[in-house]
Amino acid sequence: MKFWYFSETAYPELPPEATYNSIRVTLPNVNYDPKVGAALFDRYLDEWLIAESEGLNLMLNEHHQTATCVDPAAPVVMAALARLTTRARLLILGNPISNRRDPIRVAEEMALIDVLSHGRLEVGFVRGVPYELAAANSNPVRSNERHWEALDLIIKAWTHHAGPFVHEGRFFHHRNINIWPRPYQQPHPPVWVSATSPSGSARVGSAGFVQATFLTGFRGTPGVFDSYRRGWRDAGRTSEPPLDRLAYAPLLYTGDSKDTARKGAEKLLWYLKANKVPDYYRNPPGYLPVEMGVRIMRGAAPQLAASIKDLGVDEAVKNGIMFAGTPNEVHDQVVKFYDHVGGFGHMLMMGQAGFLDHDETAHGIRMFAREVMPRLTETLRDRAPQRSAA
Amino acid sequence: MRREVMTIAGVAVECFTAGEGRPLLVLHDELGLSPQAQFLDFLAQRRRVVAMSLPGFGKSDLPLWIDCVDDLSYITLGLLDRIGINAIDIVGCSLGGWVAAELTSKSPERVTRLVLAAPYGVKLGGVDRLEFPDLFAMSKTAIAEKSFHSPSFANFDAAALSDAGLTTIVRNRESFTLFAWEPYLHNPKLSHRLERAVAPTLFIRGASDGIVSADYVAGYAALFPNASVTEVPAAGHFVHLEQPEAFVSRTLDFLDRN
Numbered sequence: 022m023k024f025w026y027f028s029e030t031a032y033p034e035l036p037p038e039a040t041y042n043s044i045r046v047t048l049p050n051v052n053y054d055p056k057v058g059a060a061l062f063d064r065y066l067d068e069w070l071i072a073e074s075e076g077l078n079l080m081l082n083e084h085h086q087t088a089t090c091v092d093p094a095a096p097v098v099m100a101a102l103a104r105l106t107t108r109a110r111l112l113i114l115g116n117p118i119s120n121r122r123d124p125i126r127v128a129e130e131m132a133l134i135d136v137l138s139h140g141r142l143e144v145g146f147v148r149g150v151p152y153e154l155a156a157a158n159s160n161p162v163r164s165n166e167r168h169w170e171a172l173d174l175i176i177k178a179w180t181h182h183a184g185p186f187v188h189e190g191r192f193f194h195h196r197n198i199n200i201w202p203r204p205y206q207q208p209h210p211p212v213w214v215s216a217t218s219p220s221g222s223a224r225v226g227s228a229g230f231v232q233a234t235f236l237t238g239f240r241g242t243p244g245v246f247d248s249y250r251r252g253w254r255d256a257g258r259t260s261e262p263p264l265d266r267l268a269y270a271p272l273l274y275t276g277d278s279k280d281t282a283r284k285g286a287e288k289l290l291w292y293l294k295a296n297k298v299p300d301y302y303r304n305p306p307g308y309l310p311v312e313m314g315v316r317i318m319r320g321a322a323p324q325l326a327a328s329i330k331d332l333g334v335d336e337a338v339k340n341g342i343m344f345a346g347t348p349n350e351v352h353d354q355v356v357k358f359y360d361h362v363g364g365f366g367h368m369l370m371m372g373q374a375g376f377l378d379h380d381e382t383a384h385g386i387r388m389f390a391r392e393v394m395p396r397l398t399e400t401l402r403d404r405a406p407q408r409s410a411a
Numbered sequence: 412m413r414r415e416v417m418t419i420a421g422v423a424v425e426c427f428t429a430g431e432g433r434p435l436l437v438l439h440d441e442l443g444l445s446p447q448a449q450f451l452d453f454l455a456q457r458r459r460v461v462a463m464s465l466p467g468f469g470k471s472d473l474p475l476w477i478d479c480v481d482d483l484s485y486i487t488l489g490l491l492d493r494i495g496i497n498a499i500d501i502v503g504c505s506l507g508g509w510v511a512a513e514l515t516s517k518s519p520e521r522v523t524r525l526v527l528a529a530p531y532g533v534k535l536g537g538v539d540r541l542e543f544p545d546l547f548a549m550s551k552t553a554i555a556e557k558s559f560h561s562p563s564f565a566n567f568d569a570a571a572l573s574d575a576g577l578t579t580i581v582r583n584r585e586s587f588t589l590f591a592w593e594p595y596l597h598n599p600k601l602s603h604r605l606e607r608a609v610a611p612t613l614f615i616r617g618a619s620d621g622i623v624s625a626d627y628v629a630g631y632a633a634l635f636p637n638a639s640v641t642e643v644p645a646a647g648h649f650v651h652l653e654q655p656e657a658f659v660s661r662t663l664d665f666l667d668r669n
Contacts, residue, residue: 047548155548162589166475191475305547306584314581318569 022366022401024394025112026072026386027080027270028373029090030065030098032058033291044297045087045152058091062098068373068382069102075390078110080369082147083117085156089295096130103138111138114213114233114369115145119164120157124171124193125200128178132204140205145213145233146172148221151309152302162307167192169224172214174198179209213268217241219248220310226252226262233268233369236293236329239341242269242362250363261406268367269358272343272374275351275388285385286334286345291375293330293337348392355393356400364406412446412455412462416470419489424471426463426490430455435500435666437462438487438507440528440649441587443469443579450655454502457663461499463490465510467586469579480506480532480590480598484513491521500666504528504651505623506587509596515612516604525612526662527631529623529648531596533605535630543596543622547588557621559647605634612638613665615658617646 032053035041041048069079081098084090092098095113102111111134116127135142148168154161170190177186178200185197204210213231216222225232226249234245246267253262272289276282304317313321322328329342337343341361344354359365370389373382412427427446435458437444437451444464445451454460465483467473477483487510491499500523503511508530515522536542546554555565569577612635616628625642632638641661646654 158593160589160592162585162592163475163478299550301548301550306581306588311578311581311585314585315574315577318577318581 022368022397023110023265024077024390025080025110025367025369026069026077027082027369027371028065028068028382029082029084029292029371030062030092031291031295031375032061032088032091033295033375035088035295038295038297041297043152043299043302044089044295045084046155046298046302047086048088052088053091061091064379065373066098066101066105068379068386070105071383072372072386072390073106073109075386076394077370077386077390078112079106080112080114082114082145084150085153087152087156089292096134099134099142100137103134103141106138106141109141110143111141112143112213112369113145115147115215117149117153117157118146118171118175119168120149120153120159121171124174125178125195125198127171128175129200131175131210132179132200132202135205135210136202138205140210142204142206143211143213143231144209145215146175147215151305152298154305154308155302160307161305163192164308172212176209176212179204216245219244222246223248223252223255225249226266227256229253229256229258229262229266231266231268231367233270233367235270235369236272236342237269238329239358239361242341242358246362246365264364264366264406267365268369269362269365270369270371271341271358272337272345273351273368273370273372273389274343274345274377274385275348275393276346276384277388279347281384282346282350283334285377285381286338286343288377288381289343289345289371289374290332290334290337291377292371293332293342295375296330348388348396351389351393352396352400355397359401359404364401364404412451412460414446417463417490417493419486419493422466422472422474422477422486424463424466424486424490425469426461426494428462429460430458432458433500434459434461434496435502436487436491436496438501438503438510439465439468440505440507440651441583441591442649442652443583448652448655450651450659453655453659454662458500461490461494461496463487465507465586467589468583473586473589478589480509480513483510483590484517487511487514488518488521497521498523500524500526502526502528502662503530505648506531506590508532509598512605512608513598513601515608515610516601519607519609522608522610524666524668525608525610526615526665527612528615528651528658529617529620529628530614530631531591531623532598533602533631533634534594534597534599535602535627541595542627545595546591546622557647558649559653560617560619560645561647561653564647564649564653602634606636609636611665611668613661614638614640615650615661616640616642617648617650617653618642618644619646620648620650622648 083095185199274285412429464471508527509532
């Protein structure tokens with residue numbers, strides 16, 4: 022299993038939640054003090070470097086117009102990390118390509134980071150959470166169709182080397198596609214796609230990309246992974262997908278004592294809780310399939326994030342949304358989850374959120390890297406895949 | 412109303428007809444066509460009412476190539492071709508009013524008289540403000556308050572509706588979003604085309620409309636060579652639903668002046 026460290030680079034110094042309507046899209050940026058923000062980025066970059074020095078790979082993402090993640094341009098921060106690091110694999114998960122107006126620009130940015138990092142980049146593509154649509158002014162309808170056309174076009178731009186080609190698609194048009202630089206890795210960097218629903222993951226499996234799912238827990242993950250495997254086989258492959266095609270992202274905190282672990286885990290829950298967003302940003306018409314819209318009108322929760330917002334540490338661990346505790350406890354939690362979902366090859370650990378300060382974050386990274394990672398690697402080596410519970 | 416599915420430009424659309432007399436084309440609002448709506452019944456007592464669910468609404472298809480109101484206006488012209496009508500009176504409500512305005516700017520000879528109820532469609536003001544409140548950034552309650560003189564008009568019991576009924580509601584909202592999102596509820600070119608729309612035109616606005624303002628309607632009407640405006644009291648944005656009698660009486664008074 023490969024291990025990745027991830028922080029959403031939040032800006033947690035906010036007014037009381039009751040005083041604002043939404044932490045995303047509309048919270049006035051007068052609440053962002055650029056000097057505080059600059060110091061936070063110094064810190065977050067340091068923490069990625071600690072993670073690298075402890076043998077972890079690095080992941081980052083982007084969001085827009087939100088205090089929950091003040092990195093609105095993942096390629097910019099990843100370009101910095103490409104030059105600050107030397108060994109770690111670097112994963113952007115991901116580029117919100119259905120909200121980007123020009124996929125060719127994304128292909129160029131990724132090729133450039135791949136060159137700057139001497140071939141250490143892994144490129145994720147995400148459809149993006151629904152609150153991104155208002156910030157991007159991106160039509161919620163057909164974002165899935167835009168996503169796949171953009172993805173195919175980016176891969177073609179990376180792999181086409183004989184001079185300009187033409188793309189006259191449904192959503193994107195170019196007459197002279199001929200990117201410089203081209204990617205360092207050949208034929209192109211590994212491609213990841215995130216999906217939290219079975220319908221999304223079948224298509225990812227069919228394409229054979231790495232599939233990542235976030236916070237779907239014991240209940241949601243088996244269905245997502247099984248759909249991936251089904252999509253993989255339905256595309257005509259005779260073997261099962263290798264484990265390195267599947268990734269899971271939990272909240273993860275390891276402490277040297279139960280007490281330290283508990284305190285760290287509680288602070289990590291900020292990520293779930295600091296997400297006050299009105300329904301009209303949470304579920305814009307057209308983002309979810311019509312059938313899901315009907316279920317919501319009948320009372321279903323509009324979104325995974327809404328259903329897990331109020332979990333405590335114990336419930337989050339019980340649900341497989343969080344792994345937290347002493348090294349022994351975290352090891353056992355991960356193995357139990359691993360068996361439950363039929364195995365996976367990448368652990369994307371969200372190891373920093375909200376008010377988890379630098380020392381606490383560094384402690385969590387080091388405890389995991391030194392005390393859990395080697396044991397997990399040992400336990401999971403050659404472990405026979407268990408049948409998924411889905 | 413009698414229902415029939417027609418294929419226009421490769422798109423299967425459901426069409427409805429009712430009544431006898433001079434034909435009248437009705438273009439529905441973003442809530443979709445409800446054949447049971449009272450105003451349709453009142454209109455059909457005097458006219459042969461022709462209506463269809465626009466692509467993406469009701470049971471009409473929405474192929475991937477369709478993505479703007481311009482497309483909807485061409486499908487509507489295709490419907491007139493199909494049923495063999497050269498020129499016709501048109502009533503368009505809200506989104507349907509926008510479709511009617513687009514259609515008239517393209518083929519003014521096909522339109523004898525035009526009634527537009529609180530239509531969207533043109534950009535009048537500056538770059539720093541929307542023409543309409545952002546319907547995608549407000550709660551359902553706020554939308555109901557802006558849409559109706561009596562906001563309880565927006566209430567419905569989801570539990571009492573079938574899955575098919577709810578599916579239509581959700582799909583209509585999705586299709587409206589496709590057409591409304593960007594540019595927000597307007598076609599930047601339409602205002603430059605409307606001098607061609609010479610048909611006598613009546614704008615009807617509910618006095619309590621919180622979405623389409625009186626200033627907007629006045630500015631929109633001024634783009635037409637031959638348009639006037641009337642307001643219906645105790646009605647919001649969906650004036651044809653909330654005050655069907657007043658709406659139909661003003662509509663027919665105007666159309667029958669021919």
